[in-house]
Amino acid sequence: MKIAVFTDSYRPYTSGVVHSIETFTCELTALGHEIYIFAPSYPHCRNENRVFRFPSIPAPTNRDFTLAIPFSPRLNSVISKWQPDIIHVHSPFLLGQVGARFARKLGVPLVFTFHTLYDHYVHYVPFARNLTRALTRRYCRDFCNQCHLVITPTSVIGKHLKEMGVKTRICNIPTGIKLEDFAEADSNWLQSQFGLNREEKILLFVGRLGREKNIDFLLKAFARITKELPQTRLVLVGGGPEESNLKKLATRLGIASRVLFTGPLARMEVIKCYRSADLFVFASKTETQGLVLAEARASGLPVVAVKAFGTSEMVVDGDDGFLTGESIPEFTSHIKKLLAEDDLRQRMSVRARINAQSLSSRNCALKLSSEYSTLLENKNFLRKTV
Template sequence: MTQQSLTIMIGADTYPPDVNGAAQFGYRLATAMHHRGHQVHVLAANPNERKNYTRTVNGVVEHRLISHKALTHPTIRICTPWGIWKRVGEILDDVKPDVVHVQCHYIVGRVLLLQARKRGIRVIATNHFMPENLDPFLPFPRWFNDAFAKLSWKDMRFVLERAQVVTTPTPIAARAMKEAGNFKKPVIPISNGINSDDYQLREGEHFDPHPQELRIFFAGRLAVEKNIDVLIEALSLLPQELNHTVLELAGEGEKHAELQEKAQECGVADRVRFLGYVSDEQLREGYLRADVFCQPGTAELQSLVTLEAMSASRPVVLANALALPHLVQEGENGYLFEPNNAADLAQKLAQVLLAPEEERRRMGQCSRQMVETHSAQKTWETFESLYLSNQIYYDFVVSQKK
C-alpha cells in the first residue's frame, strides 16, 4: 500500500447493480482502493430514477446521478451531459479529489474528465469498450452502425487523450485503440486483475463427483453479443457418448426467452439449466463444479469470468476473438473455436469432455498457472502508482521504443 492516502474519484458509465465486466471492475477498483486506505468516491448513474443522491456503501461514497431509460435496451439507464454537467462540477468542488479515474468516454466519464481538467485535477482514463460493442443496442442498418463505429473511435480519442494516462485491460485492446482508433498517446495495457485464491477449494471443502453428468458452465449477461445460442446449438451437436452433458447458464438478460426457445428447438431443453442471477458464492460454486468453462462471446476485452474460471482450475473453450486468444494455450489449458461456428465449438468441447478426468485436471492446473500473471494485487499497485505520478507511463513509452 502506498504511504500516501489519496482522495480518489472514479467515474463509471456502468456500475452495480449493472451486471457486466466493466461495472464489476469499477466496483472492485473502488473497494480495493478503500481497503488500501484511500478515500474513494464513485460517480455513476442512478439505477432507478431521475434523481441525484449520495450514499456510502461499504466505505465507498456513491454519488448517483439523474438518469433516463435507454430507448434501445430494457434495463440500461443513461445520463445526459447537460443533465449532469453542473452536478458533477459541484461534487468535484466539494470533494476536491487528488485524482480522477474515468472508466469510459461516453457520458459520465466524459463530463467528469472535462470538469476535472478545468480544475487542474490529475486524470487517469481506462477504456473497457470497443465501439462495436454497441451494435446490439443500435437497431439500424449495417452501414449506419459502421459509420457510427468510426465516429465513436474519433470521439473516444478526442476525450480520452485529454487524460494524463490512458489504459485498457489487454495488449490487443491497446493495439486496437492505436490502429483502429488512431490514438497518438500510448495506451498502457493493465489487467483488470483477479484474486485467484478466492476461486480455489477451501480447506476441508469438496464437491461431490457427478458421474451421471458432465457440466459446461457459462457466466455472463444473456445478451446477443455473448452468442449463447451458438453454445446451446453446440450442446445439441455433441457426440452420442456425451448426451449426459448439461449446460449451466449463470446470468440474466434480454435474450433469456429466445434462448429457452433455442434450447427447445435444438432438443436439449432438459439439459440447459438457466440459473438466473447468482450471488458471488454461487458463481464460485458454479466454476468449481464445472468440467469445462465456455465463453462464446466475440466482444470481450478481457473476460473477467474467464479469468475466474481459470482461477478455479477449469479447462476453457473460448471464441477466437478479441482478447480471448490470450487466455488459451491450445491443447494445454483448453481450445479456441471459430466464432459463431457451433460445429467447431462442439468439436472443441468434446475434446475436453471426452478426455480422461486426470487430463482435464491437468488442463485446469495449466489455467491456474496462466492466471497468476493477472494478480489483482499487482493491478491495484500499478494504478496507485499512476495516481501519484507518470513514472510507469514514461517507463512504458521507453520500453515501446526499444
C-alpha cells in the first residue's frame, strides 16, 4: 500500500520522532509498502527520493529545528498523482493539519502517532503557561478525535489520552529497534575516542539536552555519587538548547572534569557509546516511550530511571534495571548498588538483552502494517468526519 507520512520534524534534525519515522520507513519498505514523506526543509538538505520538503523557517526557541510553512504550489499535484492509501501524521500541528486536510479531501484513513506529551513542554512559552497547557491538551484531544486510529508507543500513554477524552481507537505500537545493530559494536569506543580511563565506571545518558529531559537532576545526583565513587564518569550524548546551562551547572557542582558532553554523534557512534558504558541513567518525566531506554537494553545496559509515563513500560523494575521516584537519595542509592555489585549488574545486563527482543523493529512494523490493512478493509471509516 501507499503511505503518506506528514511530520513536523525530519532529518537532518535528530530526535526520537525522526528516528521512529526512519525505522518504520525502512521496515515497511522492506515489507513491500511505498512511503512518501512530507517534511520541513533544512539548510543544505540533499534531494531524496520520495521526500517532499516544505519551505521552512528556523524555530525561535531552537535554532536547530525548523518550522514548515504549510503551503506549496507543488503539493496538490504530487499527492494527486501519487494517490496514497493511508495518510499517517506524526504531529497534530503544522504538517499534521496538512495531512488531515488531504485525508479528508481524498477520503483515505488518517492515522496519528502521539509521540509527545506536548502539554509538558509549556516551559518554552514565556507567559500564561497554565492556560497554554490547558489549550494544548484540548487541541491534542480534538485532533486525536478527528483521526481514524491513534498510535501510542506505550499503553500508559493510551490510558492518558483516554483520560483526556480521546474517543478514537487507540493502538499501542512502540518504535522498534534493529537488534542486530547492537550486537557487535566496539565496547571500548568511548574510552579510545575520548581518552577515558578504562578503570572508570561510565554512567551514560543519550538524548536531547532540553529542560524537559531533567538533566540537571542527573548532574546533581552524579555530584553525590562521585564524592563516594570518584572512579565514575557521566557521559551525556546529544545536543540541545540547555547544553551551555548544563555545563555551567556541572562547573558549579564541581564535577565539570567528571562529565563528558560529546555533542551530537552519528547513529553508529551512539550505539558504540551504549556498548562502552556500564549503566544507563535517565530522569526525563515527559517520555511517551523513551526509545533510548530500549536501545540501552538492547546493548545490555542496566537502567536506573525516574518512574514516569512511558519510561515505566521500558524498564522492568528489579529485573533489567530500577525505577525510582524523583528523589536524588533514592536514585543514587540504586546506581551505587549496581556499581558495587558486579554480579547483579551482569544479571541485569543479560535480562536487558532478553527483554529487548520484544521490541524488534520488524515485529513492530508488521503490527503497524496489519493496522493499516484493517482500516482499509473497514469501509465504515469513511463515515467518520475528519
